[in-house]
Amino acid sequence: MKYKVLKKQNSSKTCLVCGVKNDLGLKARFYQLENGELASIFNSKEFHQSYPGRVHGGISAAILDETIGRAISVSDETVWGVTGSLELRYKKPVPIDCDLITVARVTRDTRKLFEGEGEIILPNGEIAVTAKAKYVKMPIDQIADECDMAEEWLPIPDDEPVEYIEIPGR
Template identity: 40%
Template sequence: MKLTEKQPGSKSCFVCGRENLAGLKLEFYMIEPGKVCSYFNLHEHYEGYPGAIHGGIIAAILDECGGRAQMIEPNRFIVTAQLCVRYRRPVPSRTDLVVYGVAGERRGRVSFASSEIQSMDGKILADAELVLMDIPESQFTDVDLEAMGWRVYLDEEVG
């Protein structure tokens, strides 16, 4: 699969934050407009029970990836209004995995997306349907995105 464009990350986000010591530090790539992915392998610190990632961590990853699928413009911010997660199989720790997000329909400030975590052999381990709301641009007029660390991080900066 061809990854076409790395999406911005931030300093403090739990899922993508580069400086969040407890965070997952996932990097997201656009595959094509409206479709994104991230490859990851999580440490046992994120387990709910031995060998399996905690359901809340799984939900956070699905939420982030689904929302990012709707980030057509890099500085358009949205929040999740509803997240419906289906846990199909245990999501293993210390295993290479991939999460995909796909943008759905858009109706004014409301948009829809879906996401799924897969094993490297294509088995769906968990999936989600999202309802998202645009954050009004007026809420970002005085926000310094650079100070937030909102930018594309180079591979050599990833730690």
């Protein structure tokens, strides 16, 4: 099924998941969708693998943690989350060197905490990894030490604007 993209989220310069200047990172891009979910698109490389041809489970955990943690900003751009817990279920191998989609949503939102869930979806529509997580809400100045957010948190335009994202298997 295709979903309309409402907004592309900013990226970091150095983050392992979204950092545009991190040569070993995933360089994931994040898109807020019309159905209230957040989708990330990434393409893992050989240096992200564990067994030959398969993404390391820790990399799968990182992309899911980032996508679920960012999902709160679909409804409130001022909220930042710090991971309290992350539970994953590995169902299928995640291949390297292909475009993959991670989709996440907030399932519970309170004054100080939020919870969410997400999944990595393979190109054929199968779900490879699922996750549930809990986050503590914090202001960015309590999370990042002496960081100039204008220098670190950047709007990165796509080469071609993304208007819709097709999520296989839906």
